[in-house]
Amino acid sequence: MHTGFPLNEACNLQVRKLEISDKSKGFVELLQQLTVCDAISDEDFQKQFQELSSLGDDHVICVIEDTSCGKIVATGSVFIEKKFIRNCGKVGHIEDVVVDRDSRGMQLGKKVLSFLTDHARSVGCYMAILDCRNENKAFYEKCGFKQKEIRMVKYFI
């Protein structure tokens, strides 16, 4: 637990894009804190990693590694949608943001959000959007987001 330590002294945090070696650093276990995410075989992970990497700037996964222990402690992704509206504009869709339960209270979520929104802005998006539970609304407001509309879901399985 790092709570109570000044951030830079408590651990060495590296904010960067996902690397294929992050599977062995707890990336999948971190996603399991977010939602249904079974174990992924090395082969499937590699395949999906390459699939997503092939999208280049149109799909970016941010991770924060605590390099003092080689563990991924936060993540989030953004993919870029291209539209005809808004002068053939682009929208950054932020998804799957999660901070390790033992690393909360260190503004890691905010850092992930900054990384993802900076990316979306840098590739020319006119906005970034995300969906969240009502209980997380205040957090995203602190990150500069405002509620607009509701999210509707249809499950196929």
Added chain:
Amino acid sequence: MHTGFPLNEACNLQVRKLEISDKSKGFVELLQQLTVCDAISDEDFQKQFQELSSLGDDHVICVIEDTSCGKIVATGSVFIEKKFIRNCGKVGHIEDVVVDRDSRGMQLGKKVLSFLTDHARSVGCYMAILDCRNENKAFYEKCGFKQKEIRMVKYFI
């Protein structure tokens, strides 16, 4: 106005993917009923059409053409997001659904939604999602969607 005519007698409706010639059939003007969408030059339209077409099944725009007058009267798009969660699952994001104001009440929105959700299901998505205003919630519920979560937005421009 087709209101009051049985659907099949009133006009000939074709539900299909967007084609490049749909620009001259009022596709952009239809999007202008949805939101900010300036006129798009033929060159920009062609460029964006090709960009989106290159995504294949990962980005599909549905249109409904009234072939009796050669006019696009409804549209909507879906793009497929690939994830690590849910066994490297896929989600269909439905965007930019609009029905021409003179063609409402003919279930065209429902047809567009069916086309897009069928596509998402056919490529293996575990769910389809969309964002909408509260006032359109009832419509999407009729299409089998349920509210889950809220949508947060950050504008860059």
